[in-house]
Amino acid sequence: MAPPDEKTIEYLLKKLAMGEELTEKQRKDMKDYKFWKTQPVSKFDEKIDKEGPIDSVKTPADIPDEPSPLLNDFEWVTIDLNKEDEMKQVESLLYEHYVEDQDATFRFAYSSRFFEWALKPPGWKHEYHVGVRVKSTGKLVAFISGIPSLLRVRENKVPSVEINFLCIHKKLRSKRLAPVLIKEITRRVNKNDIWQALYTSGAVLPTPVSTCRYTHRPLNWEKLYEVGFSSLPAGVTKSQMIAKYALPSSTKTPGLRKMVPEDAAQVLELYNKFQAKYDLVQEFTEDELVHWLCGPDTQRDLEDKEKVILSYVVEQDGKITDFFSFYLLPFTVLNNSSYDRLNVAYLFYYATDAGLDGKDDAVLAKRLSSLIGDALVVTKNLKIDVFNALTSQDNTLFLKELKFGNGDAFLNFYLFNYKAFPIKGGIDPDTKELDPVNRSGVGVVML
Numbered sequence: 001m002a003p004p005d006e007k008t009i010e011y012l013l014k015k016l017a018m019g020e021e022l023t024e025k026q027r028k029d030m031k032d033y034k035f036w037k038t039q040p041v042s043k044f045d046e047k048i049d050k051e052g053p054i055d056s057v058k059t060p061a062d063i064p065d066e067p068s069p070l071l072n073d074f075e076w077v078t079i080d081l082n083k084e085d086e087m088k089q090v091e092s093l094l095y096e097h098y099v100e101d102q103d104a105t106f107r108f109a110y111s112s113r114f115f116e117w118a119l120k121p122p123g124w125k126h127e128y129h130v131g132v133r134v135k136s137t138g139k140l141v142a143f144i145s146g147i148p149s150l151l152r153v154r155e156n157k158v159p160s161v162e163i164n165f166l167c168i169h170k171k172l173r174s175k176r177l178a179p180v181l182i183k184e185i186t187r188r189v190n191k192n193d194i195w196q197a198l199y200t201s202g203a204v205l206p207t208p209v210s211t212c213r214y215t216h217r218p219l220n221w222e223k224l225y226e227v228g229f230s231s232l233p234a235g236v237t238k239s240q241m242i243a244k245y246a247l248p249s250s251t252k253t254p255g256l257r258k259m260v261p262e263d264a265a266q267v268l269e270l271y272n273k274f275q276a277k278y279d280l281v282q283e284f285t286e287d288e289l290v291h292w293l294c295g296p297d298t299q300r301d302l303e304d305k306e307k308v309i310l311s312y313v314v315e316q317d318g319k320i321t322d323f324f325s326f327y328l329l330p331f332t333v334l335n336n337s338s339y340d341r342l343n344v345a346y347l348f349y350y351a352t353d354a355g356l357d358g359k360d361d362a363v364l365a366k367r368l369s370s371l372i373g374d375a376l377v378v379t380k381n382l383k384i385d386v387f388n389a390l391t392s393q394d395n396t397l398f399l400k401e402l403k404f405g406n407g408d409a410f411l412n413f414y415l416f417n418y419k420a421f422p423i424k425g426g427i428d429p430d431t432k433e434l435d436p437v438n439r440s441g442v443g444v445v446m447l
């Protein structure tokens with residue numbers, strides 16, 4: 001990994017991804033996970049004989065009606081994301097404190113639109129947007145969120161929540177507040193008779209069910225270089241680098257067009273068929289699919305580059321044969337005289353009917369390379385600077401060909417109160433290199 005002061009694209013993307021390099025060092029002994037060793041999660045190296053819940057069966061009546069008390073100066077709050085000022089408070093807490101960056105030169109540029117999408121899918125619940133305020137000033141100093149999600153873990157449907165955006169003000173770090181927040185959201189979720197959760201983190205905790213690697217594809221190499229994020233490899237000229245990442249100006253798939261909500265029934269059918277191969281999947285209703293792929297109503301009239309999620313379908317004679325989607329989360333660059341923003345796209349869901357019988361990976365690889373190659377063209381035309389993807393889904397079939405470079409960061413997937421056999425992350429467990437043969441079993445994409 002490059003030293004932080006060099007500000008290479010590798011370093012930045014690692015920060016952006018909130019990932020960490022996966023080293024044995026990072027993994028403490030189980031006994032040192034003072035909080036996690038008390039929770040219903042698998043232990044490292046635990047032999048799993050059967051998949052399923054860990055805790056004994058409970059009912060909401062067994063769960064306390066009130067949260068654990070906080071220290072005197074603080075209070076629990078439920079954030080009302082329908083209120084503009086409360087939405088803004090979450091935005092600014094995350095803007096200031098979500099990314100660890102010593103000299104604070106870049107930050108995720110979260111927007112209300114992004115949270116409308118990420119935190120208010122169909123069936124969202126106020127009580128899963130949990131905050132801690134300073135009593136005297138009302139200042140929001142910590143946040144954790146959940147959204148309802150029906151998961152499939154191999155053959156089992158698991159009603160769950162997805163937990164995300166855990167954030168504590170920098171001044172309140174290392175005071176064991178994170179476990180208190182996690183216990184409070186667990187209590188609120190359990191009260192609704194839900195006992196399982198999915199979450200991801202760069203941090204190594206007991207115990208990842210899967211680990212994927214981040215990869216990135218420069219779209220505007222010159223800008224990345226000019227802001228000092230990308231370095232010039234020895235013996236290569238700038239024009240060679242620009243030529244390396246050049247893309248055609250228009251897409252090549254006949255019938256490619258933007259997805260509209262009316263496509264949902266066909267897209268859902270295709271999504272379900274395509275995702276059948278994966279071991280960890282999010283099941284969608286049609287309404288949920290529209291939300292996740294077409295975005296909330298509030299984004300529909302915006303220009304594409306202002307949207308948070310964009311989806312495209314391929315339609316041939318009235319039949320949708322493929323789709324892809326990506327979400328946009330820029331970051332603000334501080335202290336740079338030429339640029340104040342870097343535009344970043346993240347690969348989201350996709351599916352194709354090519355090679356659905358699973359007999360010929362070459363057919364699937366060819367189609368996906370062409371499809372996601374078009375996603376690169378679309379994003380480049382939207383002035384996106386870099387396109388990120390994990391090694392999840394079938395991504396290792398096309399990442400190399402499309403010139404995605406390996407990131408240093410890894411993302412761990414965790415299940416709460418659910419034992420599961422390990423799920424492949426699209427990388428070789430020893431070398432951590434992309435593995436196009438033993439592809440990932442992770443179908444779900446977390447934000």
Ligand SMILES: CCCCCCCCCCCCCC(=O)SCCNC(=O)CCNC(=O)[C@H](O)C(C)(C)COP(=O)(O)OP(=O)(O)OC[C@H]1O[C@@H](n2cnc3c(N)ncnc32)[C@H](O)[C@@H]1OP(=O)(O)O
Pocket residue numbers: 018032033034035036037097098099100161163164165166167168169172173174175176177178179182185186189190194195196197199200201202203205416417
């Ligand atoms: C059924 C429903 C269940 C619902 C709940 C399911 C579980 C959800 C779990 C949450 C999923 C979140 C998904 C995301 O949002 S991942 C994104 C996490 N956020 C950030 O990285 C933003 C910047 N960092 C911070 O705000 C703080 O450093 C955080 C809040 C991360 C920790 O605050 P702080 O640094 O001040 O620490 P502490 O003294 O309070 O607490 C120390 C304890 O916390 C354990 N720790 C540290 N980082 C994480 C982490 N990312 N997930 C889980 N646990 C974590 C740590 O191992 C130690 O426990 P143990 O080692 O002693 O055992």
